[in-house]
Amino acid sequence: MTGGRPPSGGARDETGEPADPGLPDPALEALRDRAERLAGPSDAPIPEGSVTLSAEAVRQTLHELQVHQIELEMQNQELRRAQEELEASRTRYFDLFDLAPVGYLTLTEHGLILEANLASASLFGTSKSAMLHQPLTRFIASEDQDIYYAARKRLVETGAPQVFELRMLRKNAAPFWAQVESVIAGEDPMAPVTRVVISDVTVLKQAEETLRLAQKLEAEANLIQIQRMESVGRLAGGVAHDFNNLLVVINGYCHLLLKELAATNPQRETIKEILAAGERATELTRQLLAYSRKQILHPQSFDLNQVVTGLQPMLARLVGEDVEVQLSLDTGSSEVFADPHQMEQIVMNLVVNARDAMPDGGQITIRTAEVEWDETAARLHPGAGAGCYVMLAVSDTGIGMDEETRRHIFEPFFTTKEIGRGTGLGLSTVQGIVTQSGGCVEVQSQPGRGATFRVYLPGIPAQPAEVAPLHEVLADTAGNETVLVVEDQAQVRNYAANVLATYGYNVITAESGADALRQSELEAGRIDLLLTDVVMPHMRGRELASQLRRLRPDIKVLFMSGYDDPAEGTLGTREAGTGFIQKPFTPDDLAARIHDLLGPR
Numbered sequence: 001m002t003g004g005r006p007p008s009g010g011a012r013d014e015t016g017e018p019a020d021p022g023l024p025d026p027a028l029e030a031l032r033d034r035a036e037r038l039a040g041p042s043d044a045p046i047p048e049g050s051v052t053l054s055a056e057a058v059r060q061t062l063h064e065l066q067v068h069q070i071e072l073e074m075q076n077q078e079l080r081r082a083q084e085e086l087e088a089s090r091t092r093y094f095d096l097f098d099l100a101p102v103g104y105l106t107l108t109e110h111g112l113i114l115e116a117n118l119a120s121a122s123l124f125g126t127s128k129s130a131m132l133h134q135p136l137t138r139f140i141a142s143e144d145q146d147i148y149y150a151a152r153k154r155l156v157e158t159g160a161p162q163v164f165e166l167r168m169l170r171k172n173a174a175p176f177w178a179q180v181e182s183v184i185a186g187e188d189p190m191a192p193v194t195r196v197v198i199s200d201v202t203v204l205k206q207a208e209e210t211l212r213l214a215q216k217l218e219a220e221a222n223l224i225q226i227q228r229m230e231s232v233g234r235l236a237g238g239v240a241h242d243f244n245n246l247l248v249v250i251n252g253y254c255h256l257l258l259k260e261l262a263a264t265n266p267q268r269e270t271i272k273e274i275l276a277a278g279e280r281a282t283e284l285t286r287q288l289l290a291y292s293r294k295q296i297l298h299p300q301s302f303d304l305n306q307v308v309t310g311l312q313p314m315l316a317r318l319v320g321e322d323v324e325v326q327l328s329l330d331t332g333s334s335e336v337f338a339d340p341h342q343m344e345q346i347v348m349n350l351v352v353n354a355r356d357a358m359p360d361g362g363q364i365t366i367r368t369a370e371v372e373w374d375e376t377a378a379r380l381h382p383g384a385g386a387g388c389y390v391m392l393a394v395s396d397t398g399i400g401m402d403e404e405t406r407r408h409i410f411e412p413f414f415t416t417k418e419i420g421r422g423t424g425l426g427l428s429t430v431q432g433i434v435t436q437s438g439g440c441v442e443v444q445s446q447p448g449r450g451a452t453f454r455v456y457l458p459g460i461p462a463q464p465a466e467v468a469p470l471h472e473v474l475a476d477t478a479g480n481e482t483v484l485v486v487e488d489q490a491q492v493r494n495y496a497a498n499v500l501a502t503y504g505y506n507v508i509t510a511e512s513g514a515d516a517l518r519q520s521e522l523e524a525g526r527i528d529l530l531l532t533d534v535v536m537p538h539m540r541g542r543e544l545a546s547q548l549r550r551l552r553p554d555i556k557v558l559f560m561s562g563y564d565d566p567a568e569g570t571l572g573t574r575e576a577g578t579g580f581i582q583k584p585f586t587p588d589d590l591a592a593r594i595h596d597l598l599g600p601r
Contacts, residue, residue: 098117098118098119099117099118099119100117100119101119102119102197102198102199103116103117103119103120103122103123103196103197103198103199104116104117104119104120104195104196104197104198105117105120105131105136105195105196105198106185106193106194106195106196107136107193107194107195107196108193108194109192109193109194110135111135111136111137111152111194112133112134112135112136113131113132113133113134113135113136114132114133114193115132116128116131116132120198123168123170123176123178123198123200124139124168124169124170124171125170125171125172125173126171136148136196138169139168139169140166140167140168140169141166141167141168141169141175143167144166144167147164147165147166148164148166148180151164151180151182152182152194155182155183155184155194156184156192159184161181161182161183162180162181162182162183163179163180163181164179164180165177165178165179165180165201165205166178166180168198176200176202177200177201177202177204177205178198178199178200178201179198179199179201180196180197180198181196181197181199182194182195182196182197183195243281244282244562244583244584245489245491245492245562245583246491247278247281247282247583247584248491248492248495248496248562248583248584248585249491249492249495250274250278251275251278251279251282251584251586252495252499252584252585252586252587253495254271254272254274254275254278255275255586255587255588256498256499256502256587257271258271258272258275259587278584282584299337299338299339299437300337300338300339300340301335301336301337301460302335302336302338302340302343303334303335304334304335304336304343304368304390304392304457305329305330305334305368307340307343307344307347308327308329308347308366308368308392309327309329311344311347311348312325312327314348315347315348315351318348318351318352318355319351319352319354319355319364320355320361322360322361322362323355323358323361323362323363323364324362324363324364325351325363325364325366326363326364326365326366327365327366327367328365328366328367328368329366329367329368330367330368330369330370332369332370333370333390333459334368334370334390334459335390335459335460336390336457336458336459336460337437337458337460338437338439338457339433339437342433342437343433345429345433346392346430346433346434346455347366347392347394349427349429349430350394350430350453350455351364351366351394353427353453354394354395354396354398354451354453355396357396357398357399357400357450357451358396358397358398358399359399362396362397362398362450363396363397364394364395364396365393365394365395365396366392366393366394367391367392367393367394367395368390368391368392368393369390369391369393370388370389370390370391370459371388371389371390371391371456372387372388372389373385373386373387373389374386384439384440384456387458387459388458388459389439389456389457389458389459390456390457390458390459391454391455391456392454392455392457393452393453393454393455394452394453395450395451395452395453396450396451396452397450398450398451399447399448399450400445400446400447400448400449400450400451401443401445401446401447401451402446402447406443406445409427409443410427410430410431410441427453430453430455434455434456434457437457437458438457438458439455439456439457439458440455440456441453441454441455441456442454442456479503479504479505479594479595479598480504480505480506481505481506481528481529481598482505482506482507482508482523482525482526482527482528482529483500483505483506483507483508483527483528483529483530483531483594484508484509484510484516484519484520484523484527484529484530484531484532485497485500485507485508485509485510485531485532486509486510486511486512486513486515486516486530486531486532486533486536486541486544487509487511487532487533487536487560488511488512488533488536488537489533490511492533492583493509493511494509496531496560496590497509499587499590499591500531500590500591500594502587503587503591505594508523508527512536512537512538512539513532513536513538513539513540513541513543513544513547514538514539516530516532516544516548517544517547517548517551520548520551520552521551527552527555528555528556528598529555529556529557529558529594529597529598530544530545530548530555530556530557530558531558531560531594532544532545532557532558532559532560533559533560533561534559534560534561535561541559541561542559545557545559545578555577556577556578556579556597556598557577557578557579558578558579558580558581558593558594558597559578559579559580559581560580560581560582560583560585561580561582561583562582562583562584577597578597579593579596579597581593
């Protein structure tokens with residue numbers, strides 16, 4: 001605005017807007033006319049009634065006029081600067097609006113497009129002008145328009161911003177996934193104007209789909225792995241069961257021979273070597289059974305911290321002088337319901353595994369803690385449910401493991417150690433025992449950064465029960481009672497019969513449940529005890545005991561088995577006159593268990 005006279009400072013037109021600076025200000029004109037009259041010739045006629053001013057008053061008036069002129073010029077400059085800034089701001093706004101990385105739209109109350117930026121035109125493959133006054137639904141896939149209408153209805157009814165996803169149409173191209181955000185911008189409730197932000201999320205949706213497929217494939221792979229491991233477990237359990245029967249005979253007869261041979265007999269050393277090999281095979285069998293979750297456990301309530309503390313001296317000798325073992329035990333509740341002897345095995349297996357991962361020495365930390373899992377947290381730990389758990393963590397500063405190794409560490413016979421330094425059953429044994437005890441195992445490791453194994457066992461609020469003392473073999477275990485031995489494996493059956501005969505018992509043998517019932521009918525005298533295998537074809541030990549007790553109510557029952565079968569439960573071992581012995585067993589063990597059941601002579 002450059003020409004014309006500048007406006008007065010506060011001049012406004014009838015609309016309230018600043019007056020056009022090109023029009024004269026009435027007050028200014030009156031002042032100017034007055035000054036000109038005063039400055040005119042002295043002989044000019046003076047209107048009647050006029051007041052004559054002195055020269056000083058004229059100079060003062062002219063000075064005021066000049067000051068007012070300067071003020072108007074300054075205000076004019078301020079106005080021009082404000083208008084320039086407004087224009088620059090408007091330009092920046094439209095630059096941001098058009099060049100924004102997302103689409104911006106303004107919609108009428110009927111969903112017609114009032115404004116659109118360049119990004120929205122680019123999204124739909126058209127021009128801004130072609131979009132104006134078009135319904136937004138023209139650019140929405142027909143199968144997803146219900147999503148748009150439902151969101152628009154919620155927006156109008158609630159006034160709350162809406163965020164939703166649907167497929168939109170791009171000219172001459174495939175539909176794309178868009179995230180739409182809409183808010184009400186107009187102040188007129190009868191004709192709400194809607195602002196809409198549209199983002200292309202096709203890449204994100206594709207990534208989500210890729211992740212979903214990857215998770216599905218991983219879940220399927222895990223399922224296949226679990227099924228494979230279950231198959232291997234069943235195979236291992238079956239092999240261990242049969243192997244246990246062989247070990248009953250091998251180890252048992254070794255014990256009998258050692259009892260019969262004189263202390264000076266040179267054959268004793270040979271038999272001891274055979275027995276030592278048999279006992280090592282027994283331990284290997286137990287590991288197989290632990291992996292297959294069929295090991296016979298004797299769970300009870302105990303304090304896990306006490307077990308770890310009790311093992312500390314042994315662990316220090318086990319790892320050697322170049323490895324430091326530190327304990328960090330939770331002072332809170334650490335009571336669990338499990339087999340304490342098997343927990344000792346778990347701790348030792350994990351510590352040995354950690355020691356072997358530190359060939360140059362290092363540090364092993366054993367930690368316990370109480371953790372509480374809700375349903376969400378439990379889903380992150382396969383095989384576990386919500387509740388209170390006690391965690392046992394064994395960490396090392398060793399060489400660590402890569403992802404491929406971590407996937408296989410719990411498989412039986414898998415090992416990264418050189419030949420001769422392990423059977424590959426240590427960690428699979430740990431997992432088997434923990435799973436059978438109702439817990440789970442996790443591992444975290446990276447190459448060069450050590451490893452941490454975490455064992456979670458269900459916690460209990462009760463005080464730990466006193467650990468029952470280990471059974472001591474009685475010196476006098478001989479007897480003269482009648483024992484019915486039922487075992488489908490002939491070698492095991494003959495071995496048990498020979499052992500009992502050696503201890504003075506009268507023995508009746510049977511190869512099956514049906515055979516045992518026939519032998520009972522043929523035996524006119526008393527049968528004091530039934531020694532029966534648990535798992536037999538056609539009739540299991542539990543069913544045989546039940547039927548035989550209906551015929552002979554006073555008969556005692558001793559079950560024998562090499563592994564735990566969940567279908568058999570507790571085998572009635574809590575019933576009076578009922579016991580259990582685990583295969584393989586020594587002659588003294590068998591005689592002592594029978595002696596305990598039959599009671600004083």
